[in-house]
Amino acid sequence: MIRVIDLHKSFGFQQVLKGVNLDLETGKITTIIGGSGSGKTVLLKHLNALILPDRGSVLVDGVDITKIGESALNNIRQKFGVLFQGAALLDSMTIYDNVAFPLREKTKLSEDEIRRKVEQQLNHVGLQGAGYKYPDEVSGGMKKRAGLARALVMEPEIVLFDEPTTGLDPLLGKSIHQLIRKMHGAFGFTGVIVSHDIPEVFKISDRVAMLANGVIAEIGATQEFLVSQNPIARQFIRGETEGPLTVL
């Protein structure tokens, strides 16, 4: 269970988060939507302390990760897998080595066991046979798949997805969504997705939260969210330029 309490974050004079409160249910996929620049990625990066807040707390299984030391934080971080927006594969390594990297660094598994796990993950994401390639030799979709394999190889309890379909064509985007749903079925992780791929992302979400003006403007189960009477949520889902959200 992740609980975000009264989270505030500013960059210079720009106040991005103005008191975010959010509960992320264990085993469910929660999608955070919101306009470009609304602070979705900033919020996501607070969840495993890649960014620290100016004020407020992030509780992971009851531990406030904003107030713990590096060693304790690293123990918490091992519960997480992260799929970054650009996949963030280490470009000095092949795809195979990228996926094997957390296993080599954080476990005492033999190379044979690591090979078995990595090949299994690469099969899961449809990258069998592509492990020898470097990140700059593969397409954006393959990078995302490799990033997903790396995020899941340690079988984390929580997986964060930062705009997993941005920059992909609709078919590839759909296949990434299906893959996330399939992997969620296989591993049962708690998923947090930041996306504005609407309405596609709703198909894989159990819950949806809308971030607007630095706070959570609306949250609920996906079906409830889709019929929400909240004017901000309605305007965003319908893609209307007129309404409480300022477009330009």
Next chain:
Amino acid sequence: MLLFLLSAFAWVFRPPTRFRLIIENIRSIGVDSLSVVLLSGAFTGMVLGLQGYYSLRKFNAESFLGSAVALSLLRELGPVLSAFMVTGRTGSAMAAEIGSMKVTEQIDALYSMAINPIQYLVSPRIIAGLVSMPLLTAIFDVVGIYGAYLIGVGLLGVSSGSYFAGMQSSVVFHDVWSGMLKSVSFGLIITWVCCYKGFHALPRATGVGQATTESVVLCFVLILIWDYFMTSVML
């Protein structure tokens, strides 16, 4: 910036020790800079031979060419110029590589995998810089001495015996040692500054370029300033 350096040193002594990364970085800093160090060492020595010969000839002191060349290279030119070469060849690449990792969230990815990027990226580079720089400087010195020999003895007719005898009589261990000490400190400056600048590259299109430029300029300036202070202390 000082905290960054202290943190990098602290991580050197915390497990796991990353020998493989240290060796890889020694290859990157040392072996990959070898050609440029050889070339610049040879031509620096050759120009020293040429200038030294015509300057010394005014005083009928051509026989001092060997000692003049050796002392200039061992004390000053070897450490400083090889540090400049390594800054241009490897330091800039280091800043660009780490800057690019920052901009493309690879450093965040390391944090998220509970791997400290300073331990993974910076500490091995600093150790490699400390090891590689004195070796490269020694190579620069030797090549430079033979470059000057080629011009002074081979082309301009200075006696080979007086070239090496002058060198032998005037160079003491302190000259070699002070040059090596300088090169170690320059290795630290280059890796420290370039890693720091890369690590703090701004996440925008011009961020990596700016970090690279700043790292090279700052390295050059710091090397010259630090060289002055070290020379004044060790004279």
